[in-house]
Amino acid sequence: MTSPSTTADVVAPKTGSGSDNYLVHDKGFLSWALTLDHKRIGIMYLGSVLAAFALGGLFALILRTELLSPGRTIIDHDTYNQMFTLHGAIMVFLVIIPGIPAALGNIALPLQLGAKDVAFPRLNLASYYLWLLGACCMLTSLIMNAADTGWTFYAPYSTTTETAVAPAAMGAFILGFSSIFTGLNFIVTIHKLRPPGMGWFRLPLFIWALYSTALIQVLATPVIGITLLMLTVERLLHIGIFDPALGGDPVLFQHFFWFYSHPAVYIMVVPGFGVIGDLIPVFSRKRIFGYKFIAVSSLAIAFLGFLVWGHHMFVSGQSTLAGSIFSAITFLIAIPTAIKVFNWISTMYKGQIHLDTPMLYALAFLWVFTIGGLTGVFLAVMSVDIHLHDTYFVVAHFHYVMMGGAITALLGGIHYWWPKAFGRMYDEKQGRFGALLVFVGLNVTFFPQFIMGSRGMPRRYYNYLPEFQDLHRLSTIGAYMLGLGFLMTAFYLIRSLKSGRPAPANPWGSRTLEWTIPSPPPYYNFHHAPTVTRGPYDDYEGLVYDEKIGGYVEKAPTA
Amino acid sequence: MSEPTPQAEPVSEGSAPPPAAKADGGHAGNGHAHADEHHGHSEHPFLAHHFDTPQQQFEAGKLGIWLFLLTEVLFFAGLFCAYTVYRAMRPEVFVYAHYFLDTRLGAVNTCVLLLSSLTAAWAVRNAQLRQHKMLMTNIIITIACACTFMVVKYFEYSHKAHDGLLWGPNFAPKEQVWELPGFKKKHPEAAEYAEKLAHAAKEAEKAPPAAAPAPAAHGTKPAENHEPAAKPTLEQVEPLLAAGLIGEKAENPTGVSRPRNAHVFFSIYFFMTGLHGLHVLIGIGIWIWLLFKARRGVFGPNYFGPIDYAALYWHLVDLIWIYLFPLLYLIH
Numbered sequence: 001m002t003s004p005s006t007t008a009d010v011v012a013p014k015t016g017s018g019s020d021n022y023l024v025h026d027k028g029f030l031s032w033a034l035t036l037d038h039k040r041i042g043i044m045y046l047g048s049v050l051a052a053f054a055l056g057g058l059f060a061l062i063l064r065t066e067l068l069s070p071g072r073t074i075i076d077h078d079t080y081n082q083m084f085t086l087h088g089a090i091m092v093f094l095v096i097i098p099g100i101p102a103a104l105g106n107i108a109l110p111l112q113l114g115a116k117d118v119a120f121p122r123l124n125l126a127s128y129y130l131w132l133l134g135a136c137c138m139l140t141s142l143i144m145n146a147a148d149t150g151w152t153f154y155a156p157y158s159t160t161t162e163t164a165v166a167p168a169a170m171g172a173f174i175l176g177f178s179s180i181f182t183g184l185n186f187i188v189t190i191h192k193l194r195p196p197g198m199g200w201f202r203l204p205l206f207i208w209a210l211y212s213t214a215l216i217q218v219l220a221t222p223v224i225g226i227t228l229l230m231l232t233v234e235r236l237l238h239i240g241i242f243d244p245a246l247g248g249d250p251v252l253f254q255h256f257f258w259f260y261s262h263p264a265v266y267i268m269v270v271p272g273f274g275v276i277g278d279l280i281p282v283f284s285r286k287r288i289f290g291y292k293f294i295a296v297s298s299l300a301i302a303f304l305g306f307l308v309w310g311h312h313m314f315v316s317g318q319s320t321l322a323g324s325i326f327s328a329i330t331f332l333i334a335i336p337t338a339i340k341v342f343n344w345i346s347t348m349y350k351g352q353i354h355l356d357t358p359m360l361y362a363l364a365f366l367w368v369f370t371i372g373g374l375t376g377v378f379l380a381v382m383s384v385d386i387h388l389h390d391t392y393f394v395v396a397h398f399h400y401v402m403m404g405g406a407i408t409a410l411l412g413g414i415h416y417w418w419p420k421a422f423g424r425m426y427d428e429k430q431g432r433f434g435a436l437l438v439f440v441g442l443n444v445t446f447f448p449q450f451i452m453g454s455r456g457m458p459r460r461y462y463n464y465l466p467e468f469q470d471l472h473r474l475s476t477i478g479a480y481m482l483g484l485g486f487l488m489t490a491f492y493l494i495r496s497l498k499s500g501r502p503a504p505a506n507p508w509g510s511r512t513l514e515w516t517i518p519s520p521p522p523y524y525n526f527h528h529a530p531t532v533t534r535g536p537y538d539d540y541e542g543l544v545y546d547e548k549i550g551g552y553v554e555k556a557p558t559a
Numbered sequence: 560m561s562e563p564t565p566q567a568e569p570v571s572e573g574s575a576p577p578p579a580a581k582a583d584g585g586h587a588g589n590g591h592a593h594a595d596e597h598h599g600h601s602e603h604p605f606l607a608h609h610f611d612t613p614q615q616q617f618e619a620g621k622l623g624i625w626l627f628l629l630t631e632v633l634f635f636a637g638l639f640c641a642y643t644v645y646r647a648m649r650p651e652v653f654v655y656a657h658y659f660l661d662t663r664l665g666a667v668n669t670c671v672l673l674l675s676s677l678t679a680a681w682a683v684r685n686a687q688l689r690q691h692k693m694l695m696t697n698i699i700i701t702i703a704c705a706c707t708f709m710v711v712k713y714f715e716y717s718h719k720a721h722d723g724l725l726w727g728p729n730f731a732p733k734e735q736v737w738e739l740p741g742f743k744k745k746h747p748e749a750a751e752y753a754e755k756l757a758h759a760a761k762e763a764e765k766a767p768p769a770a771a772p773a774p775a776a777h778g779t780k781p782a783e784n785h786e787p788a789a790k791p792t793l794e795q796v797e798p799l800l801a802a803g804l805i806g807e808k809a810e811n812p813t814g815v816s817r818p819r820n821a822h823v824f825f826s827i828y829f830f831m832t833g834l835h836g837l838h839v840l841i842g843i844g845i846w847i848w849l850l851f852k853a854r855r856g857v858f859g860p861n862y863f864g865p866i867d868y869a870a871l872y873w874h875l876v877d878l879i880w881i882y883l884f885p886l887l888y889l890i891h
Contacts, residue, residue, distance in 0.1 A: 116609035119619045184626045192619040193609070222630045226637030230830070238727035239826035241641055246727055247820030252644055256637060524608075 021423065025523040036121035039521060041128050042106030043421065046414070048128075049103050050490075052094040052135060053407075057486060059087035064445075064479040067472045070464050077462040081148035082163065084460060086138070088151030089168060093175045094135055096406045097264065100271035101217070102127065102182045104413045105210050107421050109186060111514035111521060112204045114195035114530045119188040123181050130178035137171030140164070150460060152261070155242035155253040159234045166232050173228040176221045179267070183217030186210050197532035204512045204536040205294055209274025212298035216263045216270075216305060224260035227253065254316055258309035266305040268402060270298055272369075272409030273340055276362050279412055280344045281537040282510045283359035284351025288537040290343035297336035304333045314385045323382050330380035337373055341366065356508065357431030361412030364439040368404025372397060375450065390460075393453025396446045404442055411438065411489070418493065419503030423520040425550070426496035430488065437485030444478030504551025509543050512536045515552075605862045613861045624868040628875050631838075635879055638831050642886060645823055651803025655817060656824035657890040658742045658802070659724050659732070661715060665888040668711050669880065675704030676877045679870040686863035691856055694866075698850045701873065705843045712836055719825070726829055730822030736802060737815070745798070752795035753804060753815050760814035828887055835883060838876045845869050 022039045025031075032040055063083055066073045075083070106124065110117055118124050141147050144164040149157055153172075158165050190203070190211050203211075230241050231253070240246030242253045273294075281288040288294065310318055310326030318326075344366060353359070375397040379385050388394060415435075419425050448471040453459075457468050464472065506515040513530055514521070543552040603613050610616040646653050678697040685694035723731040736742055737753035799805045803818025849869055852858070858866060 119609075120623060121607070121609070123623075180630050184623060184630070187626060188619050188623045191622055192615060218626055218630055219633060222633035223637050226634050230637070230641070233830065239830065240727050240820065240823050241645075241826060241830075247649075247823050249644065249648070252641065256640075529611075 020523055021518070021520040022523045023423070023520050034125070036117070036125055037523065038106050038110050038118050038121065038124060039421070041121075041124050042103055042108075044128055045098060045106055045131070046103040046421075048131065048135070049095055049099050052090055053099075054486075054490075056087050056090035056095055057483065059083050059090070061479055061483050063087060064476040066462075067464070068476050070466060070469060078148065080462045081460075082146035085147050085150050085168075086142055089138060089147070089172065091402070092151055092264075092268070093172050094131075094138065096268040096402055096410075097175070097179055098131060098182070099268075099406065099410045100275060100413060101186070101210055101213055101267075102131070102178075104275070104410070104417060105182070105186065105206075105271065108413075108417055108514055109207060109210055110189065110193070111420070111517070111525055112207055112512050112536075113190065113193060114198055114513045114526060114532065115189060115193035116525050116529075118185045119193055120185050123185055127178045127181035127185070130174050130181065134171045134173075134175035134178060137167045137174060141166075141168035141171065152257060153228070153231060153253075154257070155231065155234070155248070155250040156244055158231060159243045166235050169228045169232050169235075173225055173232070176225045176228070179217050180221045180225075183214035183221075186214040187218065190214075195526075195529035195532060201292060201295070202532055202535050203295070205277030205288065205291070205298075206271075206274035206512075208295040209270050209272075209277065209298050212302040213267050213270045213274075215299075216267050216302050220260045220263035220267070220306070223256060224264070227256040227260070230256075251313075251316055254313055255309070258312045259306075262309040262312065263302075263305040265398075265401070266301055269369075269405045269409075270301060272365065272406045273298060275409040275413040275416070276344060276365050277340070278510075278512065278536075279358050279362040279416055280347050281351075281540075282416075282508050283354045283356060283362065284348045285354070285509060285540045286347055286351035287535075287540070288343070289346040289349075290339070291535065291537070293339050294343050297339045300336040301333060304329060304336070308333065311380055311385075314382050315389050320382075327380050327382050331377065334373070334377055341370060341373075354509075355432070357426075357428060357435055358412045358416035358508070360432055360435035360439075361408050361415065364435065364442075365405065365408045365412065368400055368408060368439070368442060372400030372404050375400065388453060390458055391453035392449040392457045392459055395459045396449035396453055399446045399449070400442075403446070408438070408442075411435070414493075416508065417514075418496070419507050420514055420519045420521065422497055422500075423503050424496045424500030425503050425507065426500055427492050430492040434485050434489040434492070437481055437488065441478050441481030441483075441485050445475050445482055446478070448472075448475045448478075501550065504546075504549040506543070506552040507550065509540065509545070509552040511538060511540060511543075603861060605857070617864045617867075620864045620868055624871050628871060631872075631875055635831075635834070638827070638834065639882070639886075642827055642831070645827065649803075649818065649820060649823070651801060651818045652821050652824050653890050655736055655802035655804065655821055656828075657888060658736050658739050659719075659722070660828070660888045661718070662741070662888050664711055664715055665884050668708050669884050671704045671707050671711070672877045672880050675701045675708075676874055678704070679873045683863065683867050683870045686853070686858040686866040687860055689859040691853075694853050694858065695850065698846055698853060702843055702846045702850065705839055705846065708839055709836065709843075712832070712839075716829075724825055725822075726826035727822055730825055732817070735815075736804065736817065737799075742798075746794070748792065748794040749796070749798040752791055753799055756805070756815045763814075831883055831887070835876070835879055838879070842869075842873055842876055845872070 022037055025037075026035075032044065035041060035044075062075065063080065066075050066080055106118070141164040144167060146163060147153075147158075147161075147165045147168040148163045149161060149165055153165065153169055158169075190207060194203075230239075233239055234242050234248070238246060240248045242248045242250055244250055277288065277294055308326055308330045310322055311330045314323050314327075344362075355363075375393070379388055379394065379397060415426070415431060449457075452468055452471045452475075455468070457464060457471075503519040505518050507519075508515070513526075513532070513536075516530070517526065542555050544555050545551070546553045606613055606616055610619065678700040682694055682697035682701065685691075685697055719725065721733075723729075723733050725731075735753075735757065737750040737757075743750040796805070799815065803821075804815045846869065849865055852865065
């Protein structure tokens with residue numbers, strides 16, 4: 001284990017212009033656009049994903065504003081349909097799926113692993129450019145005549161509507177390959193680039209989660225690829241595979257779509273589990289409880305996630321037997337998920353809890369994700385689902401999981417690795433306030449939707465009965481709070497790049513490898529591979545806080 | 560590490576890591592590690608900076624290509640799944656439509672691809688043993704086979720287009736299935752019988768409605784027209800029934816018509832073979848690139864990864880065709 005004192009000389013010798021960290025290693029636009037460095041690619045991903053998040057969020061605010069009152073408020077119903085479609089498609093394909101793995105994972109994974117880079121740096125860059133291309137396709141759809149099918153592209157509507165479904169579907173197709181490349185890269189990196197001593201059960205939980213995610217990315221994404229290709233060809237050439245008018249089978253589309261898109265739910269949330277698994281022991285200053293169980297439960301979720309797609313199709317004319325089997329397997333997923341939550345809570349028990357911003361997001365995650373997960377069990381019950389299907393209950397459920405799970409964890413991760421990635425500390429007070437605003441806003445937005453849904457308010461409707469107005473208004477107020485919280489977060493994070501205090505190597509008192517090298521990391525990460533001698537969450541007692549540098553350093557050996 | 564590494568280029572980081580300290584780690588069995596025991600990467604011009612040994616780089620690449628092939632299998636799996644669903648729903652369409660495919664051309668293409676797989680595998684061996692000439696020869700044969708495949712495919716496609724055998728609304732076959740030589744050869748009785756039925760139906764259409772129940776009045780073939788009415792044989796009916804040309808009440812069929820939604824077969828046929836053909840084209844591109852690389856003599860025992868990965872990809876492309884051929888051409 002390289003200690004901070006010995007890593008000081010890991011920094012490459014100064015070559016004239018300050019330290020040789022990756023941010024200033026080369027200069028100029030091309031040095032970023034053509035970089036093969038995983039950290040830079042991660043930063044580019046992060047910036048792009050957050051820009052897409054702002055666009056998707058803007059759509060969400062417009063949608064919520066429209067729903068302030070029944071009937072027309074600000075936009076007409078066709079625009080409304082297009083807007084919720086693109087809100088969903090952007091948030092799912094452009095933000096949440098690449099959010100944690102491609103952005104945070106690219107920055108942190110090789111550092112945590114003790115590797116110099118991911119296994120295939122060129123493929124990594126290709127993945128980023130595919131993301132950009134996919135994003136451009138989505139924007140093309142937006143400019144031409146935005147798709148209005150919902151993000152699920154259900155046939156036969158998607159094969160017959162006048163709107164620009166083909167560019168949106170091709171966008172998602174291309175983004176799928178971007179996702180596959182990231183996943184493939186991570187699997188090979190984790191298998192082949194571990195330094196001496198880094199056994200499987202010494203991997204940080206974030207890496208375990210990314211590994212499980214990558215497996216799903218590699219195994220599920222090709223199926224949506226071919227499905228969207230078929231859909232596009234169906235639209236352009238009328239091949240009659242999904243269109244019933246030509247002898248096709250629209251339910252086949254649903255099977256194909258959910259065979260990917262249910263596992264994709266875990267592509268979105270399992271990396272979030274990984275972030276939380278890293279945050280909780282660090283900010284509790286306590287060894288993680290049940291490490292192996294948490295690690296393996298990610299794999300269990302990944303595996304079970306492939307067997308439950310039919311629970312999206314309880315009302316699509318599926319046989320009762322098939323429905324019951326899908327329902328039963330869906331219940332099973334609650335087990336590995338609960339293992340994680342209980343282990344995190346046990347980790348906090350009797351720990352020294354430090355309520356820094358990342359930890360606030362982790363706690364928010366525990367609250368929000370648990371609600372989201374448990375309401376998922378309601379929906380897995382076939383008889384209940386008949387009533388709740390396509391209502392706001394479903395909307396609230398998946399926003400609690402996607403927004404409360406994936407986005408909260410993404411924010412927690414951003415705040416956790418921000419000092420490492422950029423070498424600057426953000427304003428902690430503003431960070432905590434922002435976290436609070438996001439947490440409250442999230443609940444105010446989506447909890448009323450559970451109530452509305454259970455009372456029968458259908459999802460995706462432009463208009464509604466007057467009795468739902470109070471709850472809709474409350475939900476919209478929550479959305480504004482969320483918007484404010486994100487705006488504020490963006491503001492102080494960007495400001496920290498200019499005026500934040502320089503980050504120490506280890507500001508949080510973490511034990512994983514990325515915190516043993518300076519912030520921001522040197523260009524080559526580790527000039528020689530570190531030798532790992534203990535687990536990622538061991539020996540918090542060996543660190544002391546150094547007032548002078550504002551971070552944690554290895555305790556001087558008592559000789 | 561106190562040694563300065565002032566080079567800006569990552570690949571030229573020649574002298575940085577002390578490999579001996581790293582090679583003893585988790586990567587046991589370094590078959591090719593002997594060469595760089597005392598040197599940095601300068602010994603291996605093709606070793607990327609983030610790998611320690613050529614062995615590690617090769618293994619990473621190999622795992623990567625296998626994972627990629629897995630995604631390819633799943634990509635095609637969607638199509639095979641669609642094929643299965645439609646064949647289960649409409650078996651008669653598949654029986655009907657497969658007569659339109661040229662089994663001989665399909666078989667030729669299968670042989671061509673199998674040969675190219677052999678030469679691809681051979682090329683890997685040549686690269687490992689640094690057999691420069693044989694490597695070039697084998698790559699060229701592989702490319703030639705791939706091109707042959709595409710040329711045959713082109714002729715098949717243009718025939719299909721000429722005969723109106725296209726997907727969806729463009730499906731308008733010029734020939735009846737029983738007029739095809741393949742059908743006639745396999746089921747001579749049925750072909751004859753179908754011809755008669757079609758003829759009878761045509762005559763019935765031409766005749767005024769009053770005359771319809773008595774086609775025998777049309778003089779030229781009265782005797783023949785009586786025969787179908789007198790209960791056709793199994794050999795006559797069964798192939799027509801399987802291909803959906805006559806309805807369930809086959810004891811006394813009154814006419815022949817092609818099965819509903821027959822075009823779906825050609826949608827699937829063009830989609831599957833088209834996507835496969837695209838993979839062959841990509842493969843040709845890869846082999847041409849490798850041919851240029853091989854000409855520079857870069858491949859040897861320490862560096863043969865690209866040939867190996869390309870060969871694996873090529874085997875998969877072949878394998879998919881090995882499944883497509885019977886599924887599309889050899890239906891019974």
